[in-house]
Amino acid sequence: MNLLVGGIAIGAVYALVAIGLTLIFRATGVVNFAQGEMLMAGAYAYVLLTQSGAGPLVQILGPIALGAVIGLVFFFVTRILLRRAPEISIVIGTLAISILMQAAARLKFTDNPMRAVPWLFGDRDVSLGSGTTISINSVTVVVVTMIVFGALYWTFRRTTYGKAMRAVAEDPVRAAITGIPVNRMLALSWSLGGVVAALAGMLLAPITGVYPAMGAGVLFPAFIAAAMGGFESVFGALFGGIILGVVQTYAVVGVGGVARDGITFALLVAVLIWRPQGIFSTVTLRTH
Amino acid sequence: MTKSLPRFPCSPLVYGTLLGLAAIAFEFTLPPYPRFIFGQFAVLVIITLGVNLLLGVAGLLSLASPAFVGIGANLSTAIMLRAHVPILVSIPISVIAGWCIGWVLGTVSLRLAGFYLAMVTFGFLDVFLVILNEGGDYTGGGYGLIVPISTLPIIGNVTLDVVIAISAFTAGLMIVLVGQVQRSRIGRAWLAIKDEPIAAEIQGIDVPRMKTLAFAVSSALATLAGTYQALLLGVTNPSAYSLNVAVAHLTYVVVGGMTASVVGPVVGPFILFVMPETFRAIGQYREVFYGAILLLVLIVAPNGITGTISDLMTRGRARLGR
Amino acid sequence: MRGYRFFASIALAALIASLTYVPARAAGAQGVSAKAILVGVQVSLTGPASTVGQGFKAGTQMAVDEINAHGGINGRHIDVVYEDDAGTAEGGISAVRRLMDQDKVFAIFGGGTSTSTASVIPLIQQSKFLYYDSLASDPRVLQNYSPYVFSGMTVVRADVAAYAAKVLGQTFKAHTVGFLSSDEAFCTTVLPFMIPRLADQGIRVVLQEKFKSGDTDFTAQASAIKSANPDAMYLCGLPADGGRLLPQLKRAGITSKLLGDTVFGDTVVPKLAGSAADGFYALWINSEQFMGEKTGPMGDWKTRFAKAFPNPPPNTPNSFSLAGYADFYVFAEGLRRAGPDPTQDKMIDGLEHVRNWTAGKDAYFTWAVPVGLPRTFRNGDHKGNRECVLIVVRNGDYSRVENFGT
16 A cells, blocks of 8 residues: 555656646647756755745745746747757757756755755654555645646636647647737746746655756656657646556566666557557647 | 768778878877877767767667667677677677667667657667666676777787777778768668658658668667777776766767768767867866857757858858859 | 878878887876975766765865975975866776876875776776775775775775674674665675675575665565564665665664665765654764764864865765875875885885874874774785774764774
């Protein structure tokens, strides 16, 4: 039972990062290789605020605000500075920023992980009966992921903003003709992606500690989860992340820790062979 | 598209040999440590020629290049240690193995493109690393292997200077040969596949065969470079074949320019590898410098150095009415 | 068409001429001038092990400055050049080549990681260049004895295994033992040495669990440990791993006594694990007292460090600063014994007569703070440190329990 909960908790973090990736890709067509570093920045903001004694509200709003700002910076770099670049160059551009961010964090904080206290409820454990105890942070992670997913799902389906963003994603030229401010929508999408990443950072921090390479560690599983959603479906990313987390945890028991990456990779190959467009996507495969 | 060099008056093999010899002559003018760096630079040029061929010419994004470097290094070293054969035997065997494995990887990725292809090739790299780490005595486990001293006929012991000379020569030769292949019908087929895949197929190009060929050639180049790298460093080590290295290779190509020009694969590693080495005073800011240079080049020259030069020349010619 | 023939013959001539080129090696001692000796330091300033390098550099520099302030060695002051190896194998080789061929140092003082140090040993042996390895504990450093390679603070893995087995058997009085170790090379090499030592004491190994360095979830391993319920566990991995797995082990309700490898003797572990680290034992090889202590020589040393570095790099001083400080003094003692006309061979001879030596407790470097464990070298045995300290976490930091030595 412990295994299941542990798997769901780490899966929720993967899902959150995957949702951010999907969001950004859907809106801008850019695979954001720096999603992990956005997560890392949010985590550092959180841990620094916590250490300086700020209240729980500031503790959560701070990283969110930082995430939004970082998202905007990325929008500026990819859309404005790199507007003439071919797609691969933009992707490498996000990579360059991720290298810069990691290097800067390393210079300032070194690789020694900093300890983060789980948000709001602290270090407490919760008993689920029949001898299963989990950390309360695991519960928080799952709850926040569900809320974020629900909020995004509702936004995309119901609100005007959401529909406008989808329009821009599907056909920017036509969207522009109908009067939708394309750049503003893209900026919004990047910001949202940054916020989601920062939240993931806050939630991952108590699990792994805060250190410059923390984002890089979850990026690969998050890519796989996003791929399971075809980089298109937010629900697919959520589902993919959770499944991946659970499978990984059980695989470690069965096959041993070293096989963890192998299992992840095998899962990816399976998905790509069976349904290359992702399990939940409704569009045909985009060949980039 | 790309400005091609003038047609050679004689066989490209001759030209390549000359360039190789010139490279050797050049590196001997360098003091010992810069010569060592030049040797590493030559190795990187060979690798980047391969990655550029795959990405810049054929349009296939692969993260598996370090795996082939590793295959070259480990296989040739393991063969030398176990079968007690000289490098004249172990290197060709390794390169052939690299070609075949590259071909297989190519067939596996036929149905994939872009990002998905990158992910699968990354998975290949990951599996390779696991094999290296768990390989026990065959691969040296997490430690790697110590490369034995080999001999060549006439020259005798293969010292560091000999290795650097070989690397420099090969780099010069490959620059010319790869350029020729990229200018040939095969190269044009690759470009067609990259830019207009459907049209290419309609025109009768055997797309799967061309793709696997690109993988095979690129992998063979990386494998060859890997055998040199092992000789250069004297050891093999799994830490040299990480995702970061794959990314570094890609950045060399992007900065150099993803074109069929062979100048790109020389310029890329020069800017991103040789320059930071010479500015050792940067010290702990090296990573920041690397990221900043990369970003700067992308902003100023989005198609890479040679790509931007090619664009400028096209525009220049258009303006001059040519 | 004719031009290329001329060009070709020039190139060919150059090629043949250059193959006869033999690099000249300085007959006298390189790196020694009338007033100074140039020492090269290989250190991991960038890369994932940058805290190791930054800390080591600070400690080394402190020792260098102190020695120079007191007149240097035999009338010469010590110049130091630091070369970064980025913590990788190629980086290590580049750094060492640069030190030997470009900077032309007298000898190398090594603060690289296991990866970057082990990979340079073949090169060192080939070049016959004096190399003093302070930190790297990789077995390959000393496994092929070379007169040119010395090992300072670090304790060879086989000896660590012996100490650990002693603790598990004699201090913990365990009858059954389990292992939880990462896939890092320094962990996989110590276990095979431990198993026979435990068997000698009649201790059974009941489980061997593994994890990947950087893993965040240990639920699987924790439940396996809970069911096997050994008397004691031996844990090995990087400090960050230790900080992450201790809370999960505690949460799973594991009551076995826990002993951590030497690498776990790092403040990162109790800091990251919080209250879950209380009662966690580890092995410590850097000094007599643990870093956290505020009195005695450790207290003096920390005060001096704060004065020498009003703006220290983040997370320093750390245990690697201690190593840099203590080992540089040992290095300097070897240099001093090499006399007024030092050569590498004389320094090697000097080092090989160092017995039970700690700076600050000796006759010459009386001003130094005696923080290091004593070093002993002999002709044929270049393993400097043979002592180990058992430490335990109480109230959020480690404190000393007892010493082990051979």
